[in-house]
Amino acid sequence: MGHCCYALSEMTDSHQRDRAGKRERLVASAGELLHRQGVSATTLAQVAEAADVPPGNVYYYFKTKDALVRAVVDARIDEVRTMLGSFDAQPDPGTRLKALTRQWVEMRDLVARHGCPLGTLCSELSGRDDGLDREAAKMMSLILDWAEDQFRQMGTPDPRDLAVNLFAGVQGGALLANTFRDPDLMTSHVRHLEHWIDSLS
Amino acid sequence: MGHCCYALSEMTDSHQRDRAGKRERLVASAGELLHRQGVSATTLAQVAEAADVPPGNVYYYFKTKDALVRAVVDARIDEVRTMLGSFDAQPDPGTRLKALTRQWVEMRDLVARHGCPLGTLCSELSGRDDGLDREAAKMMSLILDWAEDQFRQMGTPDPRDLAVNLFAGVQGGALLANTFRDPDLMTSHVRHLEHWIDSLS
DNA sequence: GTCTATAACCAGATAGAC
DNA sequence: GTCTATCTGGTTATAGAC
Incomplete structure (x- = not known):
């Protein structure tokens, strides 16, 4: 990532x-x-x-095209794991959460051009009869579970809801940045989300 | 809609x-x-x-497949216009904004199964050389402009940012609800967004 | 073990029948 | 004006050559 x-x-x-x-x-x-x-x-x-x-x-x-797609998804899952692990260096949960959202700012040009690499995959693979949709969902689960844990460490109530709120904001911001081909939309929206994180502690 | x-x-x-x-x-x-x-x-x-x-x-x-897709997008644009017009019956901007978000709760099962009909279209049509991506973006512009106007009527600062924040939340929530095939995620996330709207006035 | 020629199929598109 | 038989090209997948 x-x-x-x-x-x-x-x-x-x-x-x-x-x-x-x-x-x-x-x-x-x-x-x-x-x-x-x-x-x-x-x-x-x-x-x-x-x-x-x-x-x-x-x-x-x-063996098949689906197998190749699956390999791509699995590679993405590994990347997500590595990314989340890299945030452990940050001192407190609020800073760690902002390190997460900052990733989407850093790839804002990519996001504006082609959407979030995770979100678009999940969107297109959703509702398949094979297990590929569930595999793609793992990418999101990893992030949501991690964020939930950070909010829990912050001592906020309803950490899961906050995690969903944060990551939905990131994904929705990515979708709009892509729709309007506007990397700055991603930047300013993440700034908004970061202020929200700060307001919780 | x-x-x-x-x-x-x-x-x-x-x-x-x-x-x-x-x-x-x-x-x-x-x-x-x-x-x-x-x-x-x-x-x-x-x-x-x-x-x-x-x-x-x-x-x-x-004439071509693209022409059919364009007709679908244009039909969606009309539906969005009609939807937004129907909210005028509501007495105040906060209630109108919540009438907007409520739409995604009402189609939560559809969203969980196949994603937001607007968001997935924008996602897939983004970055095309013909004008179809811009056409799809109109669906989103209509909603964002309308929401911005509602926030402005509420007298909040930065109404555009708030509109983006709200609709990004809706779209991101739809993406996650779809990814996890969980209509309840859409419901609870929109409830969160509605509380946020209430907190502004 | 690695790669290529080809099969089998299905897409979008068209010319022309009714 | 409405619809159908067909064509062309491109895609996945495989059998078999090297």
Whole structure:
């Protein structure tokens, strides 16, 4: 997340460097294209070309298109975990919560162009018969549970409702920033949310 | 909007009853399918079948698929206008704003299943080279401008920011309700927003 | 184990029949 | 004026070549 939104974990086994390299390039390219164009509008040929992999060759690395999408979602889940973990360095829950919302300010240009990478995925994957919608929901659950915990540490009543309120604000702000292609909308809206956080302590 | 979310304006010319009837049935069916499945995942064959029109025949009524999508967006814009107009009956701006948010509570089941009919459209149509993204943005502009005006009537400072804050909350709540398939999330979140509105006056 | 040629299918769009 | 048979292109997926 954050500056390096489409980043993925480093490869570990140098024996399988090329293979893993291609696989990861495919997931990275797919993640970017899924964000920019949506899931069903993105073709495997586009993903292959963006990853510099021969077209049609995608099926060697992923049994089906859905499997590739699933890999993208799982990568996002990892990114969310890493992001939340990085906030532990902050001294108090209010500062940690503002470190969360600041992420969306930092990727405001990306958000204005293509929407929140998490929100658009959840929106498009919602209501699928396979488990992909639930997988996408995990991204949001991680954040909501984490935020709820922060509010609880602040000693506020109804920490879950506050977490939902905060993150709904972030997601709704991202949607409007995208709709109006206006990164500044994201910035000023998050400022509003941060003032709200400060008002609670 | 509201209870009859996919409703369209009545036909006017009984001479063209069948023709207009089919055209409107196509727009209504398309609107529902676009909401349920998304734009690019919806095929014209599905729309034709849902509207009980011969497949392939869609092109007699709409030059292209984009033209059909545009007709759906325009119909939504009209629905938004009608909805906002219906709130004029309310006595004061605070009550009018709560009448707005109440709409999303009333369609909470629809929202939980397929997302906000306005938000998902804007999300998917954003960043298109044709003017469809701007057309979709009009739906949101109408609501934001109207809400801004209500806040201004309440005499609050920064009415535009408050309008954005309110509607971002609604849209974000809809996204989370959809992600977790939980209509109650929409209900309780809107209650939170309504308390916030009350706290301003 | 890695990749390519091709199959099978389905989309949007059109020419022309009624 | 209304509708249908068909075409073209592109997509997912696979069988089999290297």
